[in-house]
Amino acid sequence: MGELEAEKHVQYILSVEKRKDDFESLLMEHLRINGAYWGLTTLDLLRKIEAVDSDEVVSWVMSCQDQDCGGFGGNVGHDAHLHYTLSAVQILLLFDRLDILDIDKVSDYVAGLQNEDGSFSGDIWGEVDTRFSYCAICCLSLLHRLDKINAEKAVDYIVSCKNLDGGFGSIPGGESHSGQIFCCVGALAITGSLHHVDRDLLGWWLCERQCKDGGLNGRPEKLADVCYSWWVLSSLTMIDRVHWIDREKLAAFILNCQDRENGGISDRPDNAVDVFHTYFGVAGLSLLEYPGLKPIDPAYALPVDVVNRIFFGK
Incomplete structure (x- = not known):
């Protein structure tokens, strides 16, 4: 299957930030903070995060914060959103720099987006999606502020998005999708609510996502895509059903x-290639315990050593 070209991936990620005027950079202009999280986490999984200037990165991340509401935008001067706020917090945690953050201001912003039914809006414009439930729950947990929301209602809303096939959709009645399943299972794992998941039924749906080429897809009849190496594999890991897929064929697909x-x-x-798939490919290989990579936490999408430092001070 060949080997992971780790050093070349490091150089690729470092080069992306320098090429601010090329097509890929322009496409990512509105979500640069997500791209920074993907790239920096990849570097950390490859044990090369010291290749970047942490002070420069942290300073730029903080310049993306909306000082009025406390949330973060996808780039400097952009509107705040839950997804970008989570990425900002994750980046600061990679560098162990939460000390410069007004944690209560950020967590108040996140908590303020919870709706009466327990769901979360992504921003002030009100779109509701289980992705935003995950972003809020993950972010608040990392900040040790889960008590700022009604976690019971948040869980109830996620459970209301569960389908007869064991999967989860973006809203109640929405089609099961691997990305949404990660968000829902991850949020349930963080809140200690995995008992709501039918592990065998969901595990069967997820393992059916493996295609003949070894890769995983997002839903039935779709082509395999490297990013689902993360969305599907992390969910299978959290419900203890990874052994239901062919791990070697998946690793070969990613490496190819x-x-x-x-x-x-x-x-x-x-x-x-792009930074998004580079991250999810490396993260998938990490979940497959590929040699040389740091282990990654399947719920928080951060290296295990970072998560241990957050919660156990190790």
């Missing part, structure tokens, strides 16, 4: 999506 000359990982073999 590498650009072995210039670094980076694409969605499927021979396509253009």
Whole structure:
């Protein structure tokens, strides 16, 4: 299956930030803080995060904060959103720099987006989605502020999005999708509520996502895509059903999506690489315990040593 081109992936990630005027950078302009989280977490999993100037990164992250509401935008001067706020917190935690954050201001912003039915809006414009439930719960847990929301109602809302196939959708009645399943299972894991999941039924649906080429897809009849190496595999890990898929075929699929000359990982073999798929490919390999990679936490999507430092001071 070949080996992980770790050093080339490091150089690729470092080069992306320097090329601010190319097509990929322009496409990511509105979610640069997500891209920074993907790239920096990849570097940490590859044990190379010291290759970046942490002070410079932290300073830029803080410049993306909306001083009025406390949340973070996807780039400097952009509107605050739960997804960007979570990425900002995750980046600060990678560098152990939560000390510069007004934690109560940020957590008040996140908690203020919970609705009466327990769901969360992504921002002040009111879109509701279980992705935002995950972002809020994960963010508040990392900040040790889960008590600021009605966690019971939040869990009830997520459970209301469960389907007859064992999966979860974006809203009640929404189609089961691997990305939404990660968000719902991750939020339930963080809140200690995994008893609401039918592990065998959901595990069967998730293992059915493995295609003939070894990769995983997001829902039935779709092509495999490297990013689902994370969404599906992390969910299977949290419900203890990873052994239901062919791990070696999945690892081979991810490795076949590498650009072995210039670094980076694409969605499927021979396509253009990007930071998003590079992160999810490396994160998937980490869950598969690929040699040399740091282990990653399947619920918090951060290296295990970072999560241990947050919760156990280790």
